[in-house]
Amino acid sequence: MNLVTFTATGSQHWGVTAPGGVIALSDAFPQWKTLRNVIEAQAIGQVLAAAEGRAITHADGSYRHDIPVPDPEKIICVGVNFPDRNAEYKDGQDAPPNMSLFPRFARSFTGHSAPLIRPPESPQxxxxxxxxxxxxxxxxxxxxxxxLSHIAGLTLCNEGTIRDWVRHAKFNVTQGKNWDASGAIGPWLVPFTDPAQIVDVELTTRVNGAVRQSDRTGRMLFPVARQIAYISTFTTLVPGDIIVTGTPTGAGARFDPPVWLCPGDVVEVEVPGIGLLRNGVADE
Structure with missing residues (x-):
């Protein structure tokens, strides 16, 4: 069972996945409004145990996936974190000694199966x-x-970007990384129980069925443990915070000419043991 946040008949719920649907548990635990509250209470094990033997409350097709933690205090993304990704810049420089970081806002992400939104201001x-x-x-x-003992769970991210807007200023990429519903997180939160879930697993991104990105987390320039240690040096990490750990080479911007996402495209991000995040594309 995995933890999930979803909307049905206009109300948001949280619960766990089950064959054929989900089991809503938010009404059974009114003291925890969202999965962030469950995580803060160190209660993941408790809610998983409570789901045992319960029937599904919402069948597949009757609900909409939301991002698993809908109200994180902060989302911090790690940039240029694979060797081939660093080589894409063609600046002759080795990987830097410290990681590149930028923030994203929760409303810049949508859930599994919802479309990524392309704004009218840019096709990129x-x-x-x-x-x-x-x-x-x-x-x-x-x-x-x-x-790694500070991790509650793992999920997937399509860290969608409006490319020309990351170059609107001299030093930052925040503008191009925070368009409403331009990225996705989900479909669920997999409880973290073993370092093998993250240390060296394969990450694959497909567009319309064609593999565009493929690499292993064991090749990260800054492994997840290093990310948590480094980020927590300058800011206090709190339960529910999300760290987006870096993407391999192969994004559309690196094609010649670049290949941007268009309405009708389908993007899939997959990692064994975590799941598959699928999103279409639509114009705003």
Missing amino acids: LDYEGEIAVVIGRGGRRIAEDQA
């Missing part, structure tokens, strides 16, 4: 398949050898 909507980690136990200056 691009994809970036990534793994996202959700912090379960907060902290400041977390030691790298203890960092």
